[in-house]
Amino acid sequence: MSGSAESLQQLKEGAKRSIDLAHDKLHALSRDIWSCPELAYQETRAHDRLVCFFTQEGGWEVEPHYKLDTAFRASWGPDSSQKGPVVRVGFLCEYDALPGIGHACGHNLIAEVGVAAAVGLRGALQDKALLPVQVVVLGTPAEEDGGGKIDLLQQGAFEGLHVVFMAHPSKEDALYLPCVAEHDVTVRYHGKASHASSYPWEGVNALDAAVLCYNNVSVLRQQMKPSWRVHGIIKHGGLKPNIIPAYTELEYYLRTPSRAELPLLKQKAEGCFRAAAVATGCQVQVEFAKNRFDNMLRIPTLEQLFQANGTALGMNFTVDEEVLANESGSTDFGNVTFEVPGIHPYFYIGSDALNHTEEYTVAAGDEKAQFYTLRIAKALALTALDLLMNPEQLTCVQMEFTQAKNKETEKERSMLAAFTPAAGVESS
Ligand SMILES: [Zn+2]
Ligand SMILES: [Zn+2]
Structure with missing residues (x-):
C-alpha cells in the first residue's frame, strides 16, 4: 500500500469510528424527529432539534432558518474568507413527514444519515484542520410537498458546493433508481x-x-x-x-x-x-x-466510488432489472443535480415494507433501522474522503457533470424544435 493509500485508509477508519462513537446521539436525533412528524414547510421541531444538535457538538457554524423558515445550514472547516481554493462537500437532510401516516418515507433517517456522514467526515479530518475542506450540512425541508430544495436553489443555497450527498430509505439497497421529472x-x-x-x-x-x-x-x-x-x-x-x-x-x-x-x-x-x-x-x-x-443526473464516478465503499461495508446493491428500470418517483434532489454533482442512493432499513405505508412508518422508527442507516452514512463519508484525497477523481466528477448537463440541454433543444402548437378548436 502506498503512503497516500495508507493515509486514506486511516482517514476512512477515523470516519467510521466517529460515526460509531456518535451512535446513541444520532439514534436519539432520528427517533425524536420520527416521534413528532411534521408536514412540509412546518418542520419547526425537527429544524430546532437539528440546529440544537450541531450547536451542542461545538465547532460548527450554525445558521438556523437558513433562507427558509425550516431550513438550516451547518458548516465546519475553513470559511470563504480563507485564501486559495476550498473544496466544499455538502450533505443534505430531509425531515418532513406525510399526512396521516407520519414518517412513512423515513425522512427522519435521511436527516440522521446527513448528520452522521458529516460527523464522520469531520471526525476523519479533525486532525487535518489545515486541509482546505469545508463540510456543509444543509437542512432541506418540504421534499414530499412543494420542493424545499428548489426554493433553496433559487435563493443560491447550493452555490459554492462542489459535490452533494444524501441517501433515501427504501426496501432495498440501490445505487440509483430512475427519478423522473414531475409537475403538479x-x-x-x-x-x-x-x-x-x-x-x-x-x-x-x-x-x-x-x-x-x-x-x-x-x-x-x-x-x-x-x-x-x-x-x-x-x-x-x-x-x-x-x-x-x-x-x-x-x-x-x-x-x-x-x-x-x-x-x-x-x-x-x-x-x-x-x-x-x-x-x-x-x-x-x-x-x-x-x-x-427535475429528473436526476447521474455521475458514474461518484456511483462507482460509493458502490465500492458500500460493498466493502456489506451493502448489497440490487441488480434486479425490473426494479432498476421501473421504480420511479420524483425528488427535488433532481433539481440539485442540475446545479451540483451529487448522488442519491437508496438503502434497506431492515424491513420489506414499502415506502408511504403505515408498515414503513413503523420500520423507520425501529431500532433495527439504525445499523443500515449508519452503514450508508459511513459509505457516503468514505466516498467524500476518496474524492478529497484524490483530486483527479473530483475533476472527473466535474467533467461528467458538465457532460450530463450538456446532454440534457441538447435533449431540451431537440424537443423544443419538434414542439408544435396545441391543436385548437376550429370554427366553421
Ligand atoms: Zn416519499
Ligand atoms: Zn422520501
Whole structure:
C-alpha cells in the first residue's frame, strides 16, 4: 500500500469510528424527529432539534432558518474568507413527514444519515484542520410537498458546493433508481349552482366538467409513451346531490423521464382539461405548482466510488432489472443535480415494507433501522474522503457533470424544435 493509500485508509477508519462513537446521539436525533412528524414547510421541531444538535457538538457554524423558515445550514472547516481554493462537500437532510401516516418515507433517517456522514467526515479530518475542506450540512425541508430544495436553489443555497450527498430509505439497497421529472397541476371548474330537480337547466355543472376531465385524461393515457405517468384525484366534487355543483377541483401529477419531455405532456393534459370546460360551459383555471421537479443526473464516478465503499461495508446493491428500470418517483434532489454533482442512493432499513405505508412508518422508527442507516452514512463519508484525497477523481466528477448537463440541454433543444402548437378548436 502506498503512503497516500495508507493515509486514506486511516482517514476512512477515523470516519467510521466517529460515526460509531456518535451512535446513541444520532439514534436519539432520528427517533425524536420520527416521534413528532411534521408536514412540509412546518418542520419547526425537527429544524430546532437539528440546529440544537450541531450547536451542542461545538465547532460548527450554525445558521438556523437558513433562507427558509425550516431550513438550516451547518458548516465546519475553513470559511470563504480563507485564501486559495476550498473544496466544499455538502450533505443534505430531509425531515418532513406525510399526512396521516407520519414518517412513512423515513425522512427522519435521511436527516440522521446527513448528520452522521458529516460527523464522520469531520471526525476523519479533525486532525487535518489545515486541509482546505469545508463540510456543509444543509437542512432541506418540504421534499414530499412543494420542493424545499428548489426554493433553496433559487435563493443560491447550493452555490459554492462542489459535490452533494444524501441517501433515501427504501426496501432495498440501490445505487440509483430512475427519478423522473414531475409537475403538479390543480384544475378548477367554475359552473353555476341550481336546484338539480326543479331548475336543472339553469345550472352549469362543474362536476360534469371534472368527470369529463378525468375521462379525457384516461383516454389520453392510451396514446402516451409508456414511460409517462399522469395520475390524479377529484378533490372537490360538489356539496349535495340536489345542488348542481358550481365548483369542482382536481389535482394531477404529470411525470416524464426527462424534464425535456414534460412540456409536451403538459400541453396534451391541458388540452384535456380545457376540452371539458368547453363541453360543459364551465370556466376553467389551470394552475401549475410553483416548483417543477427535475429528473436526476447521474455521475458514474461518484456511483462507482460509493458502490465500492458500500460493498466493502456489506451493502448489497440490487441488480434486479425490473426494479432498476421501473421504480420511479420524483425528488427535488433532481433539481440539485442540475446545479451540483451529487448522488442519491437508496438503502434497506431492515424491513420489506414499502415506502408511504403505515408498515414503513413503523420500520423507520425501529431500532433495527439504525445499523443500515449508519452503514450508508459511513459509505457516503468514505466516498467524500476518496474524492478529497484524490483530486483527479473530483475533476472527473466535474467533467461528467458538465457532460450530463450538456446532454440534457441538447435533449431540451431537440424537443423544443419538434414542439408544435396545441391543436385548437376550429370554427366553421
Ligand atoms: Zn416519499
Ligand atoms: Zn422520501
